Amino acid sequence: MPSELSAITQKVHAGERLSAADGLALLRSRDVWTIGELADVVRRRLHGNVTYYNINRHLNYTNLCALSCKFCAFYRKKGEEGEYEFSVAQIAEQARSAAAAGATEMHIVGGLHPYLPFSYYTDMLRGIREAAPALHIKAFTAVEIVHLARIAKRPKEIAGVLADLRDAGLGSLPGGGAEVFDDRVHDEAFKGKIRSDMWLLVHREAHRLGLMSNATILYGHIESLEDRVRHFCMLREAQDEAIAQNFPARFQTVIPLPFIPDDSELERLPGPSGLDDLKMLAVSRLMLDNFPHIKAFWIMQTLPLAQLALQCGVDDIDGTVVWYDITKVGGTTTHQEVNVATLCRTVREAGFVPVERDTLYRRVVREGAAWRVEEPVSA
Numbered sequence: 001m002p003s004e005l006s007a008i009t010q011k012v013h014a015g016e017r018l019s020a021a022d023g024l025a026l027l028r029s030r031d032v033w034t035i036g037e038l039a040d041v042v043r044r045r046l047h048g049n050v051t052y053y054n055i056n057r058h059l060n061y062t063n064l065c066a067l068s069c070k071f072c073a074f075y076r077k078k079g080e081e082g083e084y085e086f087s088v089a090q091i092a093e094q095a096r097s098a099a100a101a102g103a104t105e106m107h108i109v110g111g112l113h114p115y116l117p118f119s120y121y122t123d124m125l126r127g128i129r130e131a132a133p134a135l136h137i138k139a140f141t142a143v144e145i146v147h148l149a150r151i152a153k154r155p156k157e158i159a160g161v162l163a164d165l166r167d168a169g170l171g172s173l174p175g176g177g178a179e180v181f182d183d184r185v186h187d188e189a190f191k192g193k194i195r196s197d198m199w200l201l202v203h204r205e206a207h208r209l210g211l212m213s214n215a216t217i218l219y220g221h222i223e224s225l226e227d228r229v230r231h232f233c234m235l236r237e238a239q240d241e242a243i244a245q246n247f248p249a250r251f252q253t254v255i256p257l258p259f260i261p262d263d264s265e266l267e268r269l270p271g272p273s274g275l276d277d278l279k280m281l282a283v284s285r286l287m288l289d290n291f292p293h294i295k296a297f298w299i300m301q302t303l304p305l306a307q308l309a310l311q312c313g314v315d316d317i318d319g320t321v322v323w324y325d326i327t328k329v330g331g332t333t334t335h336q337e338v339n340v341a342t343l344c345r346t347v348r349e350a351g352f353v354p355v356e357r358d359t360l361y362r363r364v365v366r367e368g369a370a371w372r373v374e375e376p377v378s379a
């Protein structure tokens, strides 16, 4: 084994926290098998041989966006070909059909729409609640929450706006919009978006209110390895704080997102390689020792690579998805679906036991068309 990883190996086996320097050494190393094995040690300590999946639906309610992030191929401007926004009735109908097909979660995010009023968002949540009462609504990235606070004319009241959304039916926050917590990268690739301090503040307020959330890191574009490590450390500190303050909720999962260059302003870049993907998932597991779960989002990593990632620290393969517009197969295809049988086969082939979870990582038990949840299956 290369000596550079020996000290880290000892720390992992002793259950010690890795430093930023360790994180950088891991990301710089080409020894992906050792890194994967170490991450597997941690994931088995936490989850044994279980791998989680869920039956969900993604919904991107509009692609109209006030921002023009260079890495993003999803946004459209008013009047541009392909722009859309769904009505509350259309969204409620999608929720009804998702619930009828057995989904337990609806994951909803969209662009920062320049004209829709705040009531559209609360009506959307209430509409889904009415159409599909059992469906968990995981919606709105921190960037959207800040946008909603602005259009509600309460820009300083993030907690109040989150409470209104929660009262209308919001169940948790997804992890999107974090990108990479670095001001240089921010100003170059997603200027106009909130910075790391606001992203973390929104999640802190959510946790204080009892709303669980996730976190992402978008890698493989113009960020450095040091930026990635700093991002991990900032997330880890934020979770330490949520734990120390005994907030009623905290981060559940980190989802490393490989940059997909197609059709974006940064499409000259190659995007990360498969080895980089595996390493990022494994290093996420190793660095984020206070995050219960590491999720591979097969839409972005592809299902075959997500399967391999299960042996490199990943314990969650996300869901059936069905429709996804933010990154598209071949630049155009929004129908991106995998059925439960395929998800389970993928997990079993990798040597793990598939367990259906709900958004809060409770085991889902199905009896015919009905489902219920059991006690939490993990910390």
Ligand code: V47
Binding pocket: 071, 072, 073, 141, 173, 174, 175, 176, 177, 178, 179, 214, 215, 216, 218, 253, 255, 257, 258, 259, 260, 261, 262, 264, 297, 300, 318, 326, 327
């Ligand atoms: O916020 C945008 C990213 C995110 C690109 O919380 C891109 O469970 C790669 O956050 N290449 C949305 N990524 C996805 C997301 C997510 C996915 C699955 C589960 C969860 C969860 C969250 O996708 C955006 C942005 O960071 N993104 N464009 C791109 N070209």
